[in-house]
Amino acid sequence: MTAYIDKIGQFEGQEVTLRGWLHKRRSSGKIHFLTVRDGTGFIQVVMSKAAVGEETFHRADHLGQETSLIVEGTVRADPRAPGGYEIDVDTLNVVGESRDYPITPKEHGVDYLLDRRHLWIRSPRQQAILRIRHVVVDAVRDFLNSRSFTLADTPIFTPAACEGTTTLFPVQYFDNETAYLAQSGQLYNEANIMALGRVYCFGPTFRAEKSKTRRHLTEFWMVEPEMAFATLNDAIELGEALVVAIIARVLETRRQELETLERDTTSLERVQAPFPRITYDEAVETLKAKGQPFKWGSDFGGTDETVLAEQFDQPFAVHRFPSALKAFYMKPDPDRPELSLSVDILAPEGYGEIIGGGERLDDLDELLARIKKHGLSQKTFEWYLDLRRYGTVPHSGFGMGIERVLTWICGLEHLREAIPYPRTLNRLYP
RNA sequence: UCCUCAGUAGCUCAAUUGGCAGAGCAUUCGGCUGUUAACCGAAGGGUUGUAGGUUCGAGUCCUACCUGAGGAGCCA
Incomplete structure (x- = not known):
């Protein structure tokens, strides 16, 4: 079932397919936190090594900002999430790679941003x-x-x-x-x-x-x-x-x-x-x-x-x-x-x-x-x-x-x- | 068109009176099972906008130019 982030609450507890772009990635040795956006909103996707296995986990080690991807996972309500929900991922497929995305989380000047x-x-x-x-x-x-x-x-x-x-x-x-x-x-x-x-x-x-x-x-x-x-x-x-x-x-x-x-x-x-x-x-x-x-x-x-x-x-x-x-x-x-x-x-x-x-x-x-x-x-x-x-x-x-x-x-x-x-x-x- | 300010690493900035060009982020490598601007350790990364000039020595001072920003005028 393809879901969109702005309506993700309707799918609580269900397995959904999310299509979008990697906004941000944080990582520990055995858990990745991927913030994904799909044009309707932002949501945190959680990937633990125990759940997805060694291979899928390492595929997410080097995902660059703005990589386009399709993830499948289960929607879970979480009070820690800004939008109230997270997705525990089962599978992850990269659609298009993105290396050295020029707009970083750090601040940028006006001219730089307008050129991009x-x-x-x-x-x-x-x-x-x-x-x-x-x-x-x-x-x-x-x-x-x-x-x-x-x-x-x-x-x-x-x-x-x-x-x-x-x-x-x-x-x-x-x-x-x-x-x-x-x-x-x-x-x-x-x-x-x-x-x-x-x-x-x-x-x-x-x-x-x-x-x-x-x-x-x-x-x-x-x-x-x-x-x-x-x-x-x-x-x-x-x-x-x-x-x-x-x-x-x-x-x-x-x-x-x-x-x-x-x-x-x-x-x-x-x-x-x-x-x-x-x-x-x-x-x-x-x-x-x-x-x-x-x-x-x-x-x-x-x-x-x-x-x-x-x-x-x-x-x-x-x-x-x-x-x-x-x-x-x-x-x-x-x-x-x-x-x-x-x-x-x-x-x-x-x-x-x-x-x-x-x-x-x-x-x-x-x-x-x-x-x-x-x-x-x-x-x-x-x-x-x-x-x-x-x-x-x-x-x-x-x-x-x-x-x-x-x-x-x-x-x-x-x-x-x-x-x-x-x-x-x-x-x-x- | 006029006035003011700015230009240093991929980005954002620092560099004392003219005296060894640096930090954070990003990238790469390593570590970490609850992070959310994540964190900790390491590495690579520079023709200081361009062209001249002053000086033993210029990122720093002088001249010209280029690019950008803010404002004036004008307007929504």
Whole structure:
């Protein structure tokens, strides 16, 4: 009977076949302790010379870390085992040898590990992160699907900048025209809601910023919901509910992984809607009161975000940023046109911005003026302008960075651990 | 692009004021029937990132370059 470690308790007292990899080996003269992992968990396999005989026992003398193997043995409950069970082995077969595995139980540097990311993901900590990532993605999709959102994927090759400010990756392939890798599905989402009402796109996003910080990747995953007939407030409420749903699902199903990561979950337990909300103006006042040198009209730096986050013990929303700070499609506040109907949701504990969005400009003439003012080509945006010509409606949405959310949930030091194969300024391998 | 820091054994690091280049882990060999970062004993393992310079003598000081990290700007 083939068994998997996460469900091994069902087989107590029974003979099972376990297929996996040798994680670690400890040995005495007449007993081997093999920690085996099979992709679902870790378990200690005990091999005594008396039970298996001289030949099998000596075959296990030199098993290297990460040797793939098939063991047959009896499941036994043991209070000494971290998972509650051990396996007393009868037979052991090596599937693939492994000599001089480069990632040892000792600590390694970041660059060394990233060069071996294809192996690093085998370690317990990285497995835990990737499992939680899966649950986050799953929770996002379930949440949006259950609220009548339709997944409508947006293109990766795009003809121009969605947001003029950031840098794009050019691709030379299409005749007479440079294509760029998408940095947002935003504009296409706006077309899609006019067909489907509520939509989201969920895929990789590319930013050619020369960012060298623990908060940036050049390729990252973003979910972007967009709603027709929706205000800034609707977008904030959706964002809150989404974050709450993700945290609840992770706490519900991935306790063990959070423990592996030694994540103190008390701050996650506190997360509930509604989040504290402050205006940009209030945020500036707070920063000044806390002695930060900050001028109205500039964007928050990393330190500013941390100082603001210290005021709250859960995620919080900052809304109504100056229009000059935000993309051309952001709708101005009717009461104060110098402000935009925009929102950022920031994670607590200094993890920074996880959501950015707002209400979109739905008036044709105003949008035309913005495009001119930003020096963008009207021709490129004709299709986007059509959305204002044929039955425009107020609409809102946001983007949420999956790795940023995961970094916060897992309490990671670096964003690059939150994605299987991180792409940063200087990294394209493996 | 700018600022700061780092680069020594396969890995993580040490090396006092410029004076014999070392430890732990990993590997190999030996020992051990309850280990779980196992332990005990032994062995092998080095062009100190690269190229110059100062000096009787450079891992250490100087110059340039390479690579990486953290941060700024920008953003999710």
